[in-house]
Amino acid sequence: MSEVLNFHFVVNGEDFTSAGQASMMMKRNLRQLGMPPEIIRQVSIAMYEGEINMVIHAGGGEADVNVTEEYIEIILADKGPGIKDIEQAMQEGFSTATDSIRSLGFGAGMGLPNMKRYTDYMDIDSEVGVGTTITMRINLQ
Amino acid sequence: MTVKELANTELFSAVAMPHGEREINGVYIGDLLSWVMGRAEADNAWITIMSNNNILAVAALADTSCIILAEGVSLEDSIVKTAEEKGINILKSEKNAYEISVALSSML
Ligand SMILES: Nc1ncnc2c1ncn2[C@@H]1O[C@H](COP(=O)(O)OP(=O)(O)OP(=O)(O)O)[C@@H](O)[C@H]1O
Numbered sequence: 001m002s003e004v005l006n007f008h009f010v011v012n013g014e015d016f017t018s019a020g021q022a023s024m025m026m027k028r029n030l031r032q033l034g035m036p037p038e039i040i041r042q043v044s045i046a047m048y049e050g051e052i053n054m055v056i057h058a059g060g061g062e063a064d065v066n067v068t069e070e071y072i073e074i075i076l077a078d079k080g081p082g083i084k085d086i087e088q089a090m091q092e093g094f095s096t097a098t099d100s101i102r103s104l105g106f107g108a109g110m111g112l113p114n115m116k117r118y119t120d121y122m123d124i125d126s127e128v129g130v131g132t133t134i135t136m137r138i139n140l141q
Numbered sequence: 142m143t144v145k146e147l148a149n150t151e152l153f154s155a156v157a158m159p160h161g162e163r164e165i166n167g168v169y170i171g172d173l174l175s176w177v178m179g180r181a182e183a184d185n186a187w188i189t190i191m192s193n194n195n196i197l198a199v200a201a202l203a204d205t206s207c208i209i210l211a212e213g214v215s216l217e218d219s220i221v222k223t224a225e226e227k228g229i230n231i232l233k234s235e236k237n238a239y240e241i242s243v244a245l246s247s248m249l
């Protein structure tokens with residue numbers, strides 16, 4: 001039986017000037033586990049984009065990371081407004097970010113494409129008015 | 142070239158340099174954070190004019206070797222302090238991104 005390590009984070013939706021804390025903590029955890037730098041970077045980028053999206057678009061949420069022998073799985077769940085058209089949201093350049101959020105450097109519409117690009121598996125489960133759960137996996141072998 | 146060596150050149154000064162020994166392997170220029178996140182390579186020097194807190198997480202997670210603030214952009218003291226704590230190198234220059242890149246291309 002392969003061992004599974006779980007990490008749980010609550011992502012605060014109020015403060016996006018310090019957003020990214022869960023991803024920073026997870027990066028440290030993976031370093032301590034001795035993961036290869038390239039894997040750590042993939043997890044960091046994918047998780048950060050998902051974490052930031054929960055803060056900006058969904059008022060916060062929760063992140064769970066499961067580390068198995070085969071893969072690292074990141075699950076981001078929020079009770080935000082949901083995504084109406086997932087195919088459209090996945091397109092490079094599509095964003096509903098407001099001007100004030102854009103002035104901080106967000107809103108290029110590249111977050112979801114980055115998550116797809118840096119992971120081996122990605123699933124978006126979203127319902128308007130209910131919330132969004134994104135599951136991503138990065139293979140370790 | 143290391144971040145510390147770069148900080149010692151005429152064009153640049155150190156804002157925060159907790160890991161001056163890091164090697165710079167190339168350059169990425171950008172102000173849109175998820176472009177930087179997706180396209181910068183590990184150990185790149187990242188040239189930007191953005192000065193809010195979020196640049197720290199991007200630099201740390203994309204694993205750039207340093208942030209270079211162009212055009213004399215400055216940071217709040219609290220952001221500099223956080224950079225030191227989180228091990229993120231930040232340099233600054235009065236020059237613009239183009240001039241910085243031209244200078245770097247002959248140094249790297
Ligand atoms: N968790 C979420 N809840 C609700 N809507 C979301 C969520 N994540 C993404 N979206 C929607 O999908 C769009 C595209 O997301 P994506 O991360 O690609 O771009 P962005 O966040 O707008 O900009 P960037 O990530 O480049 O800063 C968002 O503008 C938003 O409308």
Ligand SMILES: [Mg+2]
Binds near residue numbers: 053
């Ligand atoms: Mg995004």
